[in-house]
Amino acid sequence: MIIQTKSDILSSEITPKAVFDDRRTFLQQAGIGLIAGATGLLTSPSFATSGNLPASYKPGNSPIKLPRFSKSKYGAGEKLTPYDDITTYNNYYEFGTGKDEPAIHSKLFKPVPWTVSIEGEVKKSKTISIEDILKLAPLEERIYRMRCVEGWSMVIPWVGFPLAQLIKWAEPNANAKYVEFISLADSQRMPGVNLPILDWPYTEGLRMDEAMNPLTIIAVGLYGESLPNQNGAPMRLVVPWKYGFKGAKAIVKIRFTEKMPITTWMKAGPSEYGFYANVNPQVEHPRWTQSSEKRIGAGLFAGRIKTQMFNGYTEQVGQMYAGMDLRKNF
Template structure:
């Protein structure tokens, strides 16, 4: 009765394709690029910033070779409740967000508490392109080419104290520029948290862009977290404050529904959401569902972080 044509997702734009020679010499390229980037990539980078032209970045071996989800879908299907609870809302309403000037303060158990202007964060190191899978707790997934820096780069620059065990991420909550904040669906501001070792893990990314350009507002501009082995909501958007603390912080979703959302929220096909299964997912653009992988396919890198823990209890 109702026929659904396969979506036309094979239209790969040139920007999505890694040139063959780069692909084949990827590791060589990386080695030189990394060394090169430290010294000289900074000048063109900040120039690119000023003009909002495509951002320069180096490829990362941590990227997945999977085909990225089309930009149109990445920027029109978002959970960002600060702009409304419908997934079409952020693309419609996020234009009011002001991303310059923007500061991020890092405080708490650190030797050098500091407030960064957003442009200073861009200058912390060479941007890397990290193509990551993103798995939403709702049962859909995407593949997104992020641009950013390892969060560890930022955290190391403020020198965490030995007593710091957790990191708390506080998102912006400005009722004037973020209309969704006027409704109390969530106890604003949006809070998220990681254990310090999770935050320092090489996969954990502070994203400043995607698809080669600065982060679109609906995706959490001007900077957001990306923790690819956890459900998407763990990756706070439009972050204004990062606090290093001793005790496990409360998160927005734990406060909203502690039975359904735990602190860890690692992607886990074995642990269902109380109301729906997490065993499979629909990759945006695909018709059939895929099996969900433990830790969203990043088990090799991150499973040791949870050695000896019962992940059914620590969900």
């Protein structure tokens, strides 16, 4: 006997396969054109600027598949934080101070074209486009824990490359002891910049050895796709053993300095936020418990988990701080 069940979906509602396939191809080509094409993996980079793109297409807003990246050993056994949580719970004050605001207010932001200027203690000041930055090194996936100073954490599959590769290209001179990262502060495109809540532009910094550490990456994507606007498109810093605010987003300037840079959060609260901001369960914060954390995505009844020294990356970074008083250098 044949039992026929009625489908809930009208056949007219189903996207014809040809159209569906076409859309996929288009997205792939657009992605390859914009990102991979720029990295020289394909020979049709002109596609991205050929004017064939529909008006509604917005890179950064609708992330595109990254064409080619290798996996890495980091993050084995960690449960990834869902994509929706990573992209709707953001601290990105340029787009508003609410956690849900960056996803809303960055919808129209266009992270292309993009250039980064290199200045300070370098052989020669210069600028580099995002397309050329993507050619500097092969992309790889890095699954990192991210611990926010506010007491929550995520596990994020970033796609990026070691910052060391970009620094090598920048050719800092012998005076360069620190690297300063300056984010875009465009009041036209970023509504939060109109509020005097932080001293814009957002500025972060690393000591040279921290910047050169293999764990430190420039991220250009997550979950295998290009970086969404609210996560810092087109490129951001990721330093997994430090509190999340060290990861400057939408970087437009990299400056090498002899003196330790004063970062935005150091200015905003000198007693609360230090230059190093290493994840450290032993160093108290005046607002939030630092010995434990809430894992985002774990649910209402999951409780807290213990925070690890250097966010669990002691083996890779601990030696850089040997002999330092981490209570003073918080």
